[in-house]
Structure formats: C-alpha cells, structure tokens
Amino acid sequence: MSFNILISDPLSEEGIYPLRQADNVNIVMDTGLTNEQLEERIHEFDALLVRSQTQVTRSLISKATNLKIIGRAGVGVDNIDLDAATEYGIIVVNAPNGNTNSAAEHTMAMLMALSRNIPQAYHALKNQKWDRKKYVGVELKNKTLGIVGLGRIGVEVAARAKGQRMNVVAYDPFLTEEKAEKLGIGYGTFEEVIKQADFITVHTPLLKETRHMINADAFSIMKNGVQIINCARGGIIDEDALYDAILSGKVAGAALDVFEKEPFMDHKLLELPEVVATPHLGASTIEAQESVAIDVSHDVISFLNEDMVKNPVNLPSLPKEALAKIEPYFDLAEKLGAFLIDLTNEVAEEVSISYSGELYDMDVSPLTRNLVKGILKRHLGSHVNDVNALYLAERNGIAINENKTSVLKGFTNLISVEIKTKTKQRTVAGTLLNGFGPRIVKVDNYRVDVTPKGHMVVIQHIDQPGVIGRMGSMLAKHDVNIATMQVDRSDIGGNAMMMLTIDKHLEQDALEELQNLEEIKEVVAIDL
Ligand SMILES: NC(=O)C1=CN([C@@H]2O[C@H](COP(=O)(O)OP(=O)(O)OC[C@H]3O[C@@H](n4cnc5c(N)ncnc54)[C@H](O)[C@@H]3O)[C@@H](O)[C@H]2O)C=CC1
Numbered sequence: 281m282s283f284n285i286l287i288s289d290p291l292s293e294e295g296i297y298p299l300r301q302a303d304n305v306n307i308v309m310d311t312g313l314t315n316e317q318l319e320e321r322i323h324e325f326d327a328l329l330v331r332s333q334t335q336v337t338r339s340l341i342s343k344a345t346n347l348k349i350i351g352r353a354g355v356g357v358d359n360i361d362l363d364a365a366t367e368y369g370i371i372v373v374n375a376p377n378g379n380t381n382s383a384a385e386h387t388m389a390m391l392m393a394l395s396r397n398i399p400q401a402y403h404a405l406k407n408q409k410w411d412r413k414k415y416v417g418v419e420l421k422n423k424t425l426g427i428v429g430l431g432r433i434g435v436e437v438a439a440r441a442k443g444q445r446m447n448v449v450a451y452d453p454f455l456t457e458e459k460a461e462k463l464g465i466g467y468g469t470f471e472e473v474i475k476q477a478d479f480i481t482v483h484t485p486l487l488k489e490t491r492h493m494i495n496a497d498a499f500s501i502m503k504n505g506v507q508i509i510n511c512a513r514g515g516i517i518d519e520d521a522l523y524d525a526i527l528s529g530k531v532a533g534a535a536l537d538v539f540e541k542e543p544f545m546d547h548k549l550l551e552l553p554e555v556v557a558t559p560h561l562g563a564s565t566i567e568a569q570e571s572v573a574i575d576v577s578h579d580v581i582s583f584l585n586e587d588m589v590k591n592p593v594n595l596p597s598l599p600k601e602a603l604a605k606i607e608p609y610f611d612l613a614e615k616l617g618a619f620l621i622d623l624t625n626e627v628a629e630e631v632s633i634s635y636s637g638e639l640y641d642m643d644v645s646p647l648t649r650n651l652v653k654g655i656l657k658r659h660l661g662s663h664v665n666d667v668n669a670l671y672l673a674e675r676n677g678i679a680i681n682e683n684k685t686s687v688l689k690g691f692t693n694l695i696s697v698e699i700k701t702k703t704k705q706r707t708v709a710g711t712l713l714n715g716f717g718p719r720i721v722k723v724d725n726y727r728v729d730v731t732p733k734g735h736m737v738v739i740q741h742i743d744q745p746g747v748i749g750r751m752g753s754m755l756a757k758h759d760v761n762i763a764t765m766q767v768d769r770s771d772i773g774g775n776a777m778m779m780l781t782i783d784k785h786l787e788q789d790a791l792e793e794l795q796n797l798e799e800i801k802e803v804v805a806i807d808l
C-alpha cells in the first residue's frame with residue numbers, strides 16, 4: 281500500500297529524510313497553496329505535514345476524506361481544529377521537544393535586545409544616526425524575570441536567565457514548591473509573579489484560559505516600567521491593552537515574536553519605538569527545524585505502517601514500557617466489543633467494562649478505546665478508530681463506564697463487559713492466556729473457552745438429550761463443519777448455552793432452521 285503525503289509549510293529537507301527513505305510514500309511538497317487550492321486537493325492525501333502557517337480548519341478536515349494523520353512539525357497546534365480532527369478520526373501528532381532550545385534562545389535574544397535597545401540602535405545607525413544617549417539600557421543582573429508557564433521552554437528560559445544572574449519567579453498551575461526549589465527559582469500565583477517582575481515572559485499554550493491572560497487588569501498591577509516578552513503565542517497578551525500600556529508609560533517595552541493575527545504587513549504595535557519584533561522566528565533554526573521534521577516524519581511513518589506514534593496530541597500517549605504491557609490486550613478488547621454487539625444485534629445504550637487482575641495496575645484507557653471501537657464499527661462502519669471511538673460513543677449517547685479491581689477472578693487478567701441495549705443486557709468476559717493469546721471465557725453466566733476469531737455460533741437452548749446431535753446433523757446438511765464446540769448449563773434440564781466455531785459464515789437459512797428447533801431459544805451467528 282502506498283500513501284500520499286502533502287507538506288504544506290516549509291519543512292527541513294534533512295528532517296524529512298526518513299520520509300524520503302520510506303518506500304511506500306509519495307511526497308508532495310507545495311508550500312504555496314491557497315486555502316481554496318488546499319481544500320480542493322486535500323482528499324488526495326493520507327497525511328498532511330504543517331508548521332504554524334497552514335490553517336487546518338474544520339472545513340478543510342471535512343474535505344479530507346482520505347486523511348489519516350496530521351503532523352505538526354513544532355509544538356503549538358492552535359492552527360489545527362483538534363475537535364474536528366478527532367471527530368473525523370484523524371490523529372494529530374506534533375514534535376514537542378525539537379524546538380525547545382531554539383525557542384528559549386530566541387526568548388533570551390529578545391530579552392537582551394529589549395533591555396539594550398539593540399534593534400532600535402541598529403536601525404538608527406543604519407540611518408546614519410550615532411545616538412548614544414537615546415539608547416541607554418538596563419542591566420539584567422539582579423532584575424526579576426517573571427515567567428508565566430513553566431513547561432519545556434519556560435524551564436530552559438529560567439536556566440538561561442539565572443545564568444544572567446537574574447532572579448527568576450514563575451507561575452504555572454503545575455509548578456510545585458519542590459520543582460521550584462530544584463530549579464533554584466521562586467514561585468507564586470499569577471498576580472504575585474507579575475507584580476514583582478521587571479521583565480515578564482509568557483510560555484503557555486494559547487488556550488481559553490490563557491487568551492488575553494496579560495490584559496489591562498494584569499498591566500494595572502505590574503511595576504511601572506515593566507518590559508514584556510512574548511515568544512509563545514499571539515493572543516496570550518491582549519494587543520490593544522499592551523498598546524495602551526506602552527502609550528501610558530506603564531510598560532517600558534515589549535519584545536514580540538508572535539501576534540494575534542499572523543502573518544501581517546503592518547501592525548499598530550510596530551509603530552511604537554518601544555516594541556521590538558520578529559516574524560515568528562522562535563523555532564527557526566537549522567537545528568530545530570531538522571529535529572522537529574525528523575520527529576514528525578518518524579511518527580507519520582509509524583502511524584501509516586500501523587505502529588505506535590510517540591507524540592499524539594488527540595490521543596493520550598503512554599510511556600513505552602506501559603504501552604508494551606497493554607498492547608497485547610488490544611485485539612482481545614476489540615474482539616470482546618465486536619462479539620457483544622453481534623450477540624445483542626442492537627445499538628448499545630450503555631457499556632460497562634471491568635478490568636481485573638494484573639490489568640488493575642495498567643493504564644487501560646487504550647483498551648477501552650479498542651473495545652468501544654469494536655462495538656461501534658458494527659453500526660458506524662470502518663471510519664471508527666482509536667481517535668474517534670470515545671467521541672462517537674458520546675455523540676451517539678452511549679454511556680461508557682470503566683472500573684478496575686485487583687481481585688483475581690480465577691484468571692491473572694480478565695476483561696468483563698456488560699452491554700445494555702433497548703431490550704437486552706448481555707455480558708462477555710475474556711482473558712489473555714500467557715502464550716495462547718486471547719480467549720472468551722464467559723458469555724452471560726456460562727463458562728466457555730474459545731478463541732475470539734473467525735465464525736462462531738452462540739446457541740441458547742434447553743438442556744436435554746439429543747439437542748446436540750440434532751443440531752450437528754442440521755449443520756452438516758448445510759455443509760457447515762464444526763471446528764470446536766463448548767456446552768455449559770445452568771442446571772440439569774435447565775437453560776444451556778452452546779458455543780460453536782465453524783469453518784464458514786452461518787447463512788440465514790441454516791440459522792433459521794436451527795432457530796426452529798423446539799429446544800432452541802436463540803441462535804446468533806458471529807463473525808470476528
Ligand atoms: N515562537 C515560536 O516559534 C515558538 C513558540 N512555541 C510556543 O511556546 C509555548 C510553550 O511551549 P512549550 O514550553 O513547549 O509547552 P509546554 O506544554 O511544555 O509548556 C506549557 C506550560 O504552560 C503551562 N500552562 C498552561 N496553562 C497555564 C496557565 N493558565 N497559566 C500558566 N501556565 C499555564 C503548562 O502547565 C505548561 O507547563 C507554546 O505556546 C508553543 O506553541 C514553541 C516553540 C516555538
């Protein structure tokens with residue numbers, strides 16, 4: 281199978297070497313497509329690779345009928361409609377580590393350019409003005425740098441600022457006293473940090489909570505003459521409020537790499553001499569570009585070849601060791617879901633999954649997604665995948681309950697699933713037998729031991745002599761060979777269940793004939 285990949289923003293040629301090396305991909309690099317052209321062509325592609333420029337909107341995604349993966353060669357995914365990608369079952373991956381250093385270095389470059397008026401002085405000199413008085417700066421030493429958002433880049437900026445002998449204080453909802461101590465920095469609430477800082481740099485993602493986080497109210501409690509740096513995302517700072525704060529003299533200067541609307545040709549903030557700016561260059565180094573492009577290329581290849589990705593954005597990611605433990609259960613989980621939905625042959629309303637034994641200690645969320653995928657695929661088709669399974673369940677009003685217990689129920693691991701439909705309630709349980717693969721070990725209250733694979737028939741009947749024989753000859757009449765057979769009963773002469781694996785799909789006429797036998801209560805054909 282061969283895959284078409286579109287690269288619509290400039291990516292490092294060295295970085296996409298792994299893609300060029302893959303023999304099953306066809307790469308189109310076109311960084312000049314208009315939105316309309318992109319929408320027209322997107323259906324041709326299995327993968328789309330972007331940086332921050334291409335706007336991957338819901339409208340584009342809705343036309344991307346073959347798209348399986350969007351790779352963001354960088355950190356911020358605010359140019360990608362993640363909800364739409366998830367709904368359409370498209371995985372989004374990014375490259376969160378490759379540009380950390382470059383973004384931190386750029387932040388320091390902006391901080392120093394700002395404190396010493398380097399761009400302004402350079403500009404004056406270029407215009408033949410030797411003006412030493414006008415461009416007197418301030419030292420960084422002993423000044424306080426307030427960092428808002430202490431993630432990968434924030435931490436690197438803190439380390440570099442300490443190298444400049446600055447006092448560093450940070451605010452991040454996940455920052456603990458222990459971590460701050462280890463980094464040798466102070467910490468506080470957002471207000472505490474911005475109140476005491478001489479320089480403030482933001483390093484959060486652009487989220488609902490961080491949009492316009494630095495606004496008129498925030499400026500009002502800052503020190504007079506504070507200087508602001510934004511190398512994270514336009515929109516974290518309210519640009520109108522910043523403009524006013526600079527005009528009023530509250531803010532002495534600002535260094536901006538990112539803007540609320542990009543790209544632009546003129547901007548009122550750039551009219552102010554206190555503002556220094558770069559056109560979103562934080563990640564624009566040879567090293568960062570190579571690194572992020574390598575990372576997304578590897579993830580795209582892995583995904584297209586049905587391997588695990590390292591940096592999923594719209595799927596929880598698991599550490600390698602945790603994934604290695606849980607992966608062997610994927611097939612069992614999906615098969616249990618598919619088995620149950622065939623057994624009920626009705627749309628699910630509620631699914632309750634219980635994980636026990638050694639599964640208790642594992643992150644079972646990928647199993648729940650696989651199980652729900654198995655259930656939904658029967659009614660919603662093959663576009664259901666790990667990415668959209670839970671979303672589609674929610675959208676279709678199917679409640680998914682998950683619980684774990686360490687209690688061993690006769691098996692070292694057990695997945696028990698109960699499904700409720702409009703008229704039925706059925707259960708199935710399965711285990712992964714060490715060295716023997718997945719097994720269904722219980723259907724409703726009957727014990728079985730069957731590999732969830734191929735063609736099966738589940739028959740509910742009355743426990744009485746001759747039933748098995750009659751059934752066997754009826755199947756023989758339809759040329760159906762029985763591969764395995766299991767029978768269990770509630771009590772002598774009571775209800776019983778027979779589970780057959782057969783060599784081909786049970787046709788409707790054979791099924792109906794079986795159904796008409798007096799002792800038979802229900803016959804269900806299942807194909808896994
Ligand atoms: N200018 C450029 O070219 C580049 C910009 N970036 C941007 O820099 C930003 C940071 O990137 P990373 O450090 O890699 O991300 P990260 O995910 O490692 O760190 C973000 C931090 O922000 C914190 N945070 C979230 N909400 C917050 C809130 N309300 N208040 C305070 N902190 C909050 C998080 O807890 C996290 O620690 C992102 O917006 C990213 O897109 C990244 C690379 C290059």
Ligand SMILES: O=C(O)C(=O)COP(=O)(O)O
Pocket residue numbers: 331332333353354355356357379560561562563564
């Ligand atoms: O990684 C990020 O979040 C960035 O902002 C870098 O953007 P870019 O890939 O240079 O368009």
